[in-house]
Amino acid sequence: MTHAEHHDHHHHDDGQEPPSALVLRVKALESLLVDKGLVDPAALDAIIETYEHKVGPRNGAKVVARAWTDRAYKRRLLADATAAIAELGFGGRQGEHMIAVENTSMVHNLVVCTLCSCYPWPVLGLPPVWYKSAPYRSRSVIDPRGVLAEFGLMIDEDVEIRVWDSTAEVRYLVLPERPAETEGFDAEALAALVTRDSMIGVARVASGR
Amino acid sequence: MNSVHDMGGMHGLGPIAPEADEPVFHRVWESRVLALTLAMGAWGKWNIDASRHQRELILGVDYLAMSYYEKWLAGLIELIVKSGLASRSEVASGRPVKGAPRSVPPLTAARVAPALAAGGPFTRDVAAPARFGAGDEVRARTINPTGHTRLPRYVRGRRGIVERDHGVHVFPDSNARGAGECPQRLYGVRFAARELWGAASGKRDTVHLDLWDAYLEPA
Numbered sequence: 001m002t003h004a005e006h007h008d009h010h011h012h013d014d015g016q017e018p019p020s021a022l023v024l025r026v027k028a029l030e031s032l033l034v035d036k037g038l039v040d041p042a043a044l045d046a047i048i049e050t051y052e053h054k055v056g057p058r059n060g061a062k063v064v065a066r067a068w069t070d071r072a073y074k075r076r077l078l079a080d081a082t083a084a085i086a087e088l089g090f091g092g093r094q095g096e097h098m099i100a101v102e103n104t105s106m107v108h109n110l111v112v113c114t115l116c117s118c119y120p121w122p123v124l125g126l127p128p129v130w131y132k133s134a135p136y137r138s139r140s141v142i143d144p145r146g147v148l149a150e151f152g153l154m155i156d157e158d159v160e161i162r163v164w165d166s167t168a169e170v171r172y173l174v175l176p177e178r179p180a181e182t183e184g185f186d187a188e189a190l191a192a193l194v195t196r197d198s199m200i201g202v203a204r205v206a207s208g209r
Numbered sequence: 210m211n212s213v214h215d216m217g218g219m220h221g222l223g224p225i226a227p228e229a230d231e232p233v234f235h236r237v238w239e240s241r242v243l244a245l246t247l248a249m250g251a252w253g254k255w256n257i258d259a260s261r262h263q264r265e266l267i268l269g270v271d272y273l274a275m276s277y278y279e280k281w282l283a284g285l286i287e288l289i290v291k292s293g294l295a296s297r298s299e300v301a302s303g304r305p306v307k308g309a310p311r312s313v314p315p316l317t318a319a320r321v322a323p324a325l326a327a328g329g330p331f332t333r334d335v336a337a338p339a340r341f342g343a344g345d346e347v348r349a350r351t352i353n354p355t356g357h358t359r360l361p362r363y364v365r366g367r368r369g370i371v372e373r374d375h376g377v378h379v380f381p382d383s384n385a386r387g388a389g390e391c392p393q394r395l396y397g398v399r400f401a402a403r404e405l406w407g408a409a410s411g412k413r414d415t416v417h418l419d420l421w422d423a424y425l426e427p428a
Contacts, residue, residue, distance in 0.1 A: 026238040026282060028303030030245060035304065037311040038252070038294055042318035044244035050325055052233045052240070092328035097375065099397075114217030114361055116261055117277070122328075126243070129235075130227045132277045138219035141363065141416050142406050150225050160413040161402075165217065167359045168395050168419035169331040170375055197227075 056125030059090045060173060061194035063123060065187040067100075068178045078102060081173060085123060095122035095171050101164060102175045103201070108155050109174045110148065110201035112140035113166040120171035124196055131200065141165055151202040174201040182208035210355050211362060213269040218363040218406070222273075239278040246285050251316035251324070254292035258385035262357035263287050333392035337377045337422070341396055345371045346428035349398075349420060357385035360424045364416075367404050368428045372417070373397035380421055394422040 019027075033039045063085055067074040077084040081098035085091060091098075098120060101109040113119065114137050119127040130136050140147050144161045148154070155161060164172040176198040182190060185208055197203035216222070234240040250260065263284040264272075272280065290297050299305055316324060341347055349364040359381050378395040398420050402410035 022279065022282075023236075023238045026241050026245075029282070029286065029300060030241055032295060032299055032303050032305065033245065033249065033289075035311075036295060036299075036309060037313055039245060039248040040314040040317050043248050043314065043316045043321050044241065046318045046321035047244040047247050047325070048234075048240045050321065051243070055325075056233070092326040093324075094328070096328045096330045097332070114363075115215060115359060116264070126233055128227070128231050129277065130225050133225065134216055134219075134222040134273060135225045138216040138222045139225075140217075142218045142220075142410075144414065145411065147225065151227065157411065158413075160415065161411060162414075163402075163416045165361070165416060165418045167361065168375070168378060168381075168421070170395070170397070170419050202227075 051121075051126050055090075055122060057123070057194075057196035057199065058191070059088075059125075060120070060123035060196070060199045061191040062088055062187070063090070063100075063173065064175055064194045064199065065191035067175055068190055069187045074175075077175065085173075090122045092122050094118070095120045097170045098123070098173060099170055100173045100175050101162065103177050105159070105177070107160050107162060108148075108201065109162045109164060109172075110140060110144050111164045111166065111172045111174060112137060114138070114141055115165075115167060118166035118169075118171065120173050123173055124199060128196070148202060151197070153203060174199050176201075176203075176205045179205045179207040210265060210357065211353060212265050213272050214265045215362050217361045242278045242282045242285070246281055247325075248314070248316045249285060249289065249294070251314075252292075252294065253315075254294060255288050256384055258357060258379075258381040259387065260284060260288060261381075262385040265357065331379045332376050333379060333390060335377055335392050337393050339374050339394050340422055341371045341374075341394075341425065341427075343371055343373060347371055347396075347398060347425045348428040350424055350426055352424075354382060356382065358382050358424075360420065361418070363405060364400060364418060364420075367400055369398040369400040369404070369418075371396050372399045375419060378421065380423065382421075382423070395419055396422070396425065398425070 034041050067077050077100045081100040085098055103109055117127055117132040141163050144163050145155055166172060193205050195203055198205045264280045267280055267283055286300055289295050346368060348368050351366045375395040377392045380391040380393050383389050383391040398418055400416045402414035402416055405416060
């Protein structure tokens with residue numbers, strides 16, 4: 001956490017403490033833009049509602065679970081992820097050009113954006129703070145094994161690590177390995193196991209037991 | 210530009226601190242900044258590349274100290290002022306100047322869901338012959354543009370292998386400065402970790418970047 005973030009965490013805008021200068025600045029800007037007819041406050045609420053409650057990693061989990069249970073779908077996902085993800089009704093902003101990369105016993109994929117915070121919104125929602133932070137952005141490309149170890153994930157030396165630096169408008173989704181002891185699980189039960197972190201590549205999906 | 214935003218390969222920026230059960234927004238103001246940025250983008254006065262570049266222009270020491278949405282706020286204010294949608298004094302006071310005309314927002318609540326679901330593809334249907342094909346050896350050019358670029362320092366001058374042709378995409382370096390989309394081929398390029406970082410890296414490890422035609426030369 002940066003000093004600025006830490007500082008801000010002590011200034012709540014929930015009425016318990018006086019609002020910080022930052023909160024006041026945002027309020028002033030919003031009020032100006034609404035008064036000038038430049039933004040519709042209801043549109044702001046709708047955008048926030050979308051990313052707080054509608055678009056998030058449960059979408060990606062459905063894609064992964066479908067790929068685990070439907071071989072033809074998995075082939076389509078790996079061949080044209082944008083189209084395969086659209087089959088499940090997901091797509092749009094920050095997911096216009098999708099690629100799915102598959103983890104296997106010999107290959108581990110990890111996604112980063114070293115230059116800013118590019119992330120596949122339609123399937124994972126908005127990125128977590130650590131993904132956008134300097135430590136992750138700087139070290140993922142030079143020391144992926146060290147970064148993964150910080151997440152508690154040890155990767156064998158003979159496993160190839162592929163780091164995907166999202167430098168263009170192509171967005172990457174990791175297709176994690178299906179965990180052991182999930183025979184007989186249907187897509188819904190499997191989707192419940194799939195975490196956001198496993199689709200970024202900083203975690204494995206835990207076993208079904 | 211070679212500023213601190215181009216972080217790939219740096220050390221000393223601290224531990225990664227994942228937060229369990231992290232909320233989408235930690236504070237209400239963060240959600241408003243995200244929403245204001247998206248809603249103001251709908252005016253079409255700037256593009257996503259200009260918007261990224263604006264955040265890169267934040268002074269390096271401030272860039273490292275500011276939280277994510279503080280940077281978004283700072284960038285948004287500059288874009289609003291530059292584009293003339295509001296003046297700096299209006300932003301400072303939070304009130305429109307007397308007699309300012311009232312606009313009609315392009316993004317209404319009803320249009321939010323379809324707009325987000327549609328997105329805005331970055332591919333362009335123009336002829337741009339592929340200089341490279343899968344398997345070709347390329348070298349990332351050694352260039353140091355002072356404006357926006359998506360060619361990170363850590364691959365400049367390094368050799369890689371083209372893995373994929375993504376088709377013809379908007380070129381951020383020109384688009385960011387309003388000099389046109391200049392659509393060109395975008396390639397997925399694989400670099401051996403050892404080519405980038407030396408012998409301490411995993412022998413089989415690779416780093417993959419999406420690089421425009423102008424960033425590459427035959428190796």
